[in-house]
Amino acid sequence: MRPPTGDPMGRTSDPAVRGNKAGSRLIPLGLILLTLLTFSPTLSHDFVGWDDGPNISTNPDFNPPTFAGLARYWKEPYLGLYAPVTYTAWAGLATLAQLDPGPHDQLNPFFFHAANIILHALNVALVYALVRRLTRHTAAAAVGALVFALHPLQVEPAAWVTGLKDVLSATLGLLALLGYLTAIGREGPAGRPATAYALATLCLLLALLSKPAAVIIPVIAGIIHLTVLDRSLRSAVSTLGPWLALAAAAALLTALVQPAATIVAPPLWARPLIAGDALAFYLRKLLIPFPLGIDHGRTPTTILASGWAYAAWLLPAAVGLLIWRFRQRFPLVAVSALLFVAGVLPVLGLVSFDHQRYSTVADRYIYLSMLGVALAVATLLSLPAGRWKWAIAGVALTTLTALNLLQQRTWRDSPTLFAHTLGVHPDSPIGNQGMAAIHSAAGRPREALPYARAAVRLAPRDPAAHHGLAVALAQAGQPAEALAEFARAQELAPRDTMILYNLAELHAGQGNLPAAIDCLQRALDIDPGDQHMRQTLEKMRQRKRP
Secondary structure, three states, rough: OOOOOOOOOOOOHHHHHOOOOHHHHHHHHHHHHHHHHHHHHHHHHHOOOOOHHHHHOOOOOOEEEOHHHHOOOHHHHHHOOOOHHHHHHHHHHHHHHHHHOHHHHOOOOOHHHHHHHHOOOOHHHHHHHHHHOOOOOOOOHHHHHHHHHHOOOHHHHHHHHHHHHHHHHHHHHHHHHHHHHHHHHHHOOOOHHHHHHHHHHHHHHHHHHHHHHHHHHHHHHHHHHHHHOOOOHHHHHHHHHHHHHHHHHHHHHHHHOOOOOOOOOOOOHHHHHHHHHHHHHHHHHHHOOOOOOOOOOOOOHHHHHOHHHHHOOOHHHHHHHHHHHHHOOOHEEEEHHHHHHHHHHOOOOOOOHHHHHHOOOOOOOOOOHHHHHHHHHHHHHHHOOOOOHHHHHHHHHHHHHHHHHHHHHHHOOOHEEEHHHHHHOOOOOOHHHHHHHHHOOOOHHHHHHHHHHHHHHOOOOOOHHHHHHHHHHOOOHHHHHHHHHHHHHHHHHHOOHHHHHHHHHHHOOEEEEEEHHHHHHHHHOOOOOOOHHHHHHHHHHHOOOO
């Protein structure tokens, strides 16, 4: 499948390329600046009520950040995920954010949004470097990188503060891939390839510690090793053995700490159908990226009940057959397809995962798969053809930019995000939970209750839905119903300390301090490092004393 001429390691005999080295060095800088400019509106955005709170804005470990608080993320998983490098980055950003606090002395979201778009812009430059190395075509690689930068599917990880997990993991993963190509393709002193490989392996390890989804990086490296470089399977296994071992360890740890216990796993025979539906969804959104949102409602149960899954697989199958048919003529397009599928392989539904309680597909899941799209675009543009291809590319990039800017606006704040979510998917549990939380936080339980009840109806096994309804009922002065919902939330998530904390608040409000103290003590048994919980417990004990 290797291209017939040239050097995939980047050493080229093309005088046009060699003669324009100075200009090609400016292209990554231009790509970075254009990406930063396009995503600059997000700098004025707020945190949103979808994971930003427990991760950052209301996380007591970051308000203020301390070494003791940071250490917990290296010792144990948090919120069902072991990603200590990401939490270390957030701790550093929280330190900066406190130097220039936002309203009410809260963390300033500017610094977190700035980090996201800077990393995304860096990823664009890394994608350009990787695609240019594989295609040996500067202009085509630049356009492919711009598709990676500007496609509206990329807005979620770049505009969502919690999306730092995705962009940071991708940055380190792309550095690992470039280092790997350097290590196995460089001719020179014997120590230099070994150093490059060691640095690439370190980047892979940090990527896995940023988000376990980086387990796909060894797979991507293996695809390039076997196809573009045309090396043997034996050499790939030998070189990638340590990487595969790291990825396997990360996958095992993720399975242990995030067992997807709150979803009903589909039968094995149905999982290829669910994966086919997911691939069909992503192919459609690549071509028509509208509407997009945080909850597309494509749960395994919904997909199988609709009957669409029995036919959806035909679309990716047809595309795959077409690519296979012309693989000899367009070998890099076939490689692009493999990279695209590899990027979403862990979240296609072949193996159950936690987010499937809402949807198997998500915009952010395709972030690194866009490397395959960038390579395909660059490959097609590098083919000999008329000037029309560049005109089409210009129109496509302009359209993507406009849709990108529109999608960014939906991330402005929580009310905007959740209203948009319900507009895309009216039966979204996430959207209903979010709107309920907004009204509860504003002390409007009457407005919160319809959304909270809808969330429970739509996701009866979701502890967050029952927790949100419990809070709204408590605010509405219905303690008996609130206690029942708290009990159900605890049954589904027995180690969720926030449920215990709010239950303690309800007991304290009713004058039942012993029950409140018991709830807080149980929460501290689960999370001994929560200083806010410990201070609240001490205050309640003082109130109990005569």
